[in-house]
Amino acid sequence: MASPLTMYVQIKQDKVSQGIAAAALQSFTQGVQAGLDKAGIVHYATLALIPNPSTVPGKPVKGYLAILLMTDFDLAMNPYLDTFWDMGGGIKDAIAAIASISFNPVPPIKTKTQFENFINSVNLTPAPKTGGWKNFYQAYPLTVEQINAG
Amino acid sequence: MLLNPNQPNRNNVQGLILRGYTHPCSCHLLFTFTGGNNFNSKAFFSDLYPKLQSAADWGNNKPASMLNIGLTYNGLSLLKVISPSDLTYFPSTFQNGPSDPGSQDSLGDVGESSPEKWWNNQGNAVNNKLHCVVHVYGMTSNDLDELVSQVTASATKNGLVEILPLAIKDNGGRLYQSIVQHDPAKIHFGYTDGISEPSMNANPSGNTSAETNNNFVIGYPKGSTSDPGPTGVDTASRFAKDGCYNAFRIIYQDVAAFNLFLKQSANNPEVKKKLSHLNLTEAETEEWLAAKLCGRWRNGSPLMLSPDKPEASTASAEDFMYGSSSGIAGADDDVPSSLKCPFSAHTRVANPRDQLLSGSEGTNGPPRIARRGMPYGADLKNGATTDDGVDRGLIGIFLCGNLAGQFEKLYSWMNFNNFSGKKIFNPRKPPQDALLGTRDLHSTIFPNITNTFTIPVSGTSAAESIVLTMPSFLTTRGTAYCLLPSILSIAKLAGIKKPKLSSQWG
Numbered sequence: 145m146a147s148p149l150t151m152y153v154q155i156k157q158d159k160v161s162q163g164i165a166a167a168a169l170q171s172f173t174q175g176v177q178a179g180l181d182k183a184g185i186v187h188y189a190t191l192a193l194i195p196n197p198s199t200v201p202g203k204p205v206k207g208y209l210a211i212l213l214m215t216d217f218d219l220a221m222n223p224y225l226d227t228f229w230d231m232g233g234g235i236k237d238a239i240a241a242i243a244s245i246s247f248n249p250v251p252p253i254k255t256k257t258q259f260e261n262f263i264n265s266v267n268l269t270p271a272p273k274t275g276g277w278k279n280f281y282q283a284y285p286l287t288v289e290q291i292n293a294g
Numbered sequence: 295m296l297l298n299p300n301q302p303n304r305n306n307v308q309g310l311i312l313r314g315y316t317h318p319c320s321c322h323l324l325f326t327f328t329g330g331n332n333f334n335s336k337a338f339f340s341d342l343y344p345k346l347q348s349a350a351d352w353g354n355n356k357p358a359s360m361l362n363i364g365l366t367y368n369g370l371s372l373l374k375v376i377s378p379s380d381l382t383y384f385p386s387t388f389q390n391g392p393s394d395p396g397s398q399d400s401l402g403d404v405g406e407s408s409p410e411k412w413w414n415n416q417g418n419a420v421n422n423k424l425h426c427v428v429h430v431y432g433m434t435s436n437d438l439d440e441l442v443s444q445v446t447a448s449a450t451k452n453g454l455v456e457i458l459p460l461a462i463k464d465n466g467g468r469l470y471q472s473i474v475q476h477d478p479a480k481i482h483f484g485y486t487d488g489i490s491e492p493s494m495n496a497n498p499s500g501n502t503s504a505e506t507n508n509n510f511v512i513g514y515p516k517g518s519t520s521d522p523g524p525t526g527v528d529t530a531s532r533f534a535k536d537g538c539y540n541a542f543r544i545i546y547q548d549v550a551a552f553n554l555f556l557k558q559s560a561n562n563p564e565v566k567k568k569l570s571h572l573n574l575t576e577a578e579t580e581e582w583l584a585a586k587l588c589g590r591w592r593n594g595s596p597l598m599l600s601p602d603k604p605e606a607s608t609a610s611a612e613d614f615m616y617g618s619s620s621g622i623a624g625a626d627d628d629v630p631s632s633l634k635c636p637f638s639a640h641t642r643v644a645n646p647r648d649q650l651l652s653g654s655e656g657t658n659g660p661p662r663i664a665r666r667g668m669p670y671g672a673d674l675k676n677g678a679t680t681d682d683g684v685d686r687g688l689i690g691i692f693l694c695g696n697l698a699g700q701f702e703k704l705y706s707w708m709n710f711n712n713f714s715g716k717k718i719f720n721p722r723k724p725p726q727d728a729l730l731g732t733r734d735l736h737s738t739i740f741p742n743i744t745n746t747f748t749i750p751v752s753g754t755s756a757a758e759s760i761v762l763t764m765p766s767f768l769t770t771r772g773t774a775y776c777l778l779p780s781i782l783s784i785a786k787l788a789g790i791k792k793p794k795l796s797s798q799w800g
Contacts (some may be wrong), residue, residue, distance in 0.1 A: 261385065285741040
């Protein structure tokens with residue numbers, strides 16, 4: 145079973161924060177590529193920006209309301225969040241950058257505990273309390289390693 | 295000794311964290327803070343405080359009886375010493391507890407082991423209201439009984455309600471330590487336990503290590519690979535400092551099934567054929583198989599040092615490796631060591647030492663946990679292969695500074711041997727720990743696992759190996775995540791204004 149992680153973080157509306165969000169979108173793949181390749185347990189990861197809602201139908205609004213990070217990685221969430229922290233580099237920096245522009249105050253991510261707690265606090269797809277997943281589908285049960293092993 | 299800001303004061307750390315006790319008698323009492331009359335936590339902790347044992351050296355004055363105290367997150371929340379907003383600074387794994395699906399993705403408790411069946415089928419009625427565990431130790435059963443009576447009397451007087459984790463027929467439902475084969479170090483499967491422990495040395499220089507005590511004691515992150523938390527300036531962090539987490543896990547051991555498995559495997563024609571060159575008797579074959587399952591002979595001798603027979607000289611040996619000992623570099627470096635100690639042998643999974651780890655495991659090496667457990671329940675008659683109905687197993691006290699990164703990581707490895715990308719390991723059909731795996735072939739958490747255990751004999755191919763189909767010998771009886779707070783934090787709970795700690799550091 146893979147662990148889906150759907151981080152939804154409402155972001156500040158100031159120019160600097162909006163700029164960080166826009167820059168994150170452009171550099172996300174490049175920033176996390178090496179770390180995720182090395183980890184070998186992530187099926188995919190994508191970053192998206194949620195536009196601010198329109199107040200007048202059909203009239204676009206500038207800026208972004210939130211940042212959305214969607215990924216799916218093998219095995220258990222708890223211990224492997226710890227692994228992502230240990231790997232450092234782009235993954236750790238990407239999460240810290242998202243936390244830094246959160247609309248809701250988040251302490252700077254300096255420890256594993258803060259890293260784990262922040263991610264869990266904004267994850268829209270935690271493991272279901274009872275009865276298995278009702279909002280997650282996967283076509284195959286294999287891990288990345290199993291797929292690559294052919 | 296000089297004060298050092300990067301190492302805990304042993305006088306402020308609960309004793310079982312930094313040292314293993316050798317008291318032959320113990321009882322582990324579970325309590326809830328709700329459901330009683332006139333709950334008075336201050337009076338309860340005040341009553342217990344004089345017997346609270348720190349990690350300071352007791353020299354020649356070994357206490358006849360003593361205790362240590364753990365609190366679950368739900369318990370802490372009711373004690374009102376940490377503001378509600380600051381409570382959220384504790385790691386979410388601790389907050390949610392071991393029955394949470396996030397933790398179960400590593401622990402894999404299903405069927406008879408599932409959380410709804412824990413605590414003698416009381417399930418979530420206990421999982422959600424277990425607040426405090428008191429670990430009571432005695433040099434004699436009289437010493438123990440006396441202190442247990444004091445603790446339970448204080449609990450009753452102060453509105454706590456005892457939770458019985460076992461059936462009444464088994465020692466009144468309480469978790470009493472038992473002695474197996476007249477040896478306090480043995481567990482019910484006959485193995486000597488507690489040999490391989492992290493050094494727990496202090497880390498004054500802050501060099502990176504998974505072994506030092508700042509991977510277990512909260513508040514000294516420099517050089518720690520587990521980074522115990524919380525470590526801020528908030529009330530939660532102040533309360534947690536010098537504390538440690540305890541994954542308290544009660545595991546039933548089906549000794550009769552284990553004995554029967556060894557006996558049947560020793561008589562398996564395929565096994566006999568592949569071991570014919572060793573000229574072993576049936577009893578010796580059983581011992582050989584038991585050693586392969588564990589990675590150590592039952593006396594403690596590691597297979598890497600004593601591959602052919604147990605030896606007194608290596609019974610507590612720790613100085614060995616798996617990868618670097620072979621003299622072969624790269625992906626094949628574990629092949630020679632697997633001929634001595636199989637890849638999925640329990641002690642090799644729980645501590646793979648220098649074995650190359652997969653990229654997903656980072657670069658810090660294997661995480662470590664400290665074990666302070668002991669058996670419960672009466673011995674099964676020596677070698678019996680029919681169960682006698684007695685509840686027996688392990689009172690697991692697994693200590694760590696980071697429940698997710700240490701305890702749950704190692705448990706996930708035991709359930710899914712995916713942590714080492716070596717040739718001998720088949721990622722398409724990962725094995726499980728030979729002693730602890732779930733054996734649930736339909737698991738969606740651990741995809742495509744196999745319930746077989748491969749013992750390389752003359753080589754590592756299937757034709758050169760013994761392949762055993764493994765039953766499950768274990769059932770989880772219950773699990774709780776507790777914080778073992780510092781002596782000063784418990785003094786605060788007890789309302790003691792100026793507790794005295796001696797000035798010994800280090």
